[in-house]
Amino acid sequence: MNRFKNPYDYLKYFGVTDPKDICLDILSKGCDATVQYRMLTGCEGYIVGVKDSATIFVSNAVSISRQRFCIGHELGHWMLDRGTPRFSCKAEDIGGHKIFQKGVEARANRYAADLLMPEFLFKPAAVDMEMSFNSVRKLAKLFQTSIMATAIRLTRFGSFPAIFAWYDAKNGSRISCVRWPEVPSFIWPHEQLHHETYAMEVLCGKSTDSGGPKRIDASYWFDTRNAYDHDVYEHSIKGYGDLVLSMIWWKDESMLDELS
Template identity: 30%
Template sequence: MVREGLPGTPYGEGVKIIKPPMASPIKSSEGMLVCNPDDPTEWGIFVNEDSSPERRRFTIAHELGHFVLHRAKRRTFNCDKAAVHLSLESAGVIEREADEFASNLLMPGDVLRDRITSQDVDLYLLSGLAKTFGVSFEALCIRFIKFTEKRAILLHWDNGFLKYEWRSRSAVLSNTRIRRLSDPAEPLRDTVAADESITQEWNGIDMSAAVWCVGEQPYMKLQEFKHSYGGRDRVLTLLILEDAEPRRWDNSWQDQESFDSFDQFTSSGQMPIRK
């Protein structure tokens, strides 16, 4: 186990023990990493006991990321739900780095890439992979977006409004963007996301890419997938588009986060650094 193996290695230098995870005393906290103020060789991890087992597992990996990458900077890390699991741009740099560490630890990129390139992708496949890796469905979908060679977009709707959007590298290079008619964005008319009678669409519905995306020709196709959570207030939309040539004038991909903390942790004898 990574937690038990870190002390005594160069990545846990000066630390004797990282205690087994305990229930967080702060309900608003998703996870905490703390150093014993009376013994700097002893560290502990706290997690939100009300979260699902998959989210707790990711949170523990996230806090281990802080231990490896950031403990020289501070002695206490208190991470709320906005900081863990999603790596949103609004989160702090160290939170995104810890999320990336956790994703690489729990969902190794080489294994995931092999699985998603050897067969057709649908939500059944992604759900099965989430169970294989022991992570949440949403975390696996985000990881899929980062590793797929397809033009793909993941949208998270919260009470009918867009909370976040992830685009794959191919989507960024081809300047593939959803059509936004409001701010914050709402599901577009004639889409599965907007159809309240459809709560789940795991096989995918074929439609013209122009329905969803700006600048797409009507003859270009996409598949729209949908997963609604229990209360229907949270919905995931996955769009997978036909291939298109990269538009060379779009350089926005260069601004994307490229830090791969766990890969650096496992392949380097030095502490990982952010590129």
């Protein structure tokens, strides 16, 4: 059933019109794949395909949101990499923050993100929401997805300009970031966390949540020529593992207008 190489076609074919309709145990059967949950060693999920049917094995030791992304990831392999007898995916292969990389695993991650949080459902759900982790948590609960994957989706499909960046909690160095589509590509958060950011307080263990979006000098985050003349809003939290997650939001878009 390779007609579902586009996950949106997959969802629409089965009449999905609401996030609660994205029941992967049921949807997977529609493409001749069965999901089994069990204790796994050395990986969080794998798929075994024989002719036109497949079995997806998923670890029962991880969260529901993680299980769902694993299933979406393996379905991506089934739809896009048919003919390969087996994919065994380690924890480091699977994750919404790896959709921008290259290779078959990143492609499967993109498939999972589009399947679990399709644009035609996510955009209406996120419309006019503030660009903060308060919104991310609400959307993550609605779509049963992780904070990380949901934050990326909100940044891409939200209503307001923002950058979502994640930093190494051990040394404060930037790992990567995602921009709202109309934020200029030359705007990058600092490579090292500024000591005046709320993210630095999270990194230092003063809190696990900076307490919602708070106004902060834009120069603490960016080195553009006009950053000292503007403010942004920041919401930072402690992420999974050794990560600090930061959402930087422009309520006032004049800074971006001046740079355009």
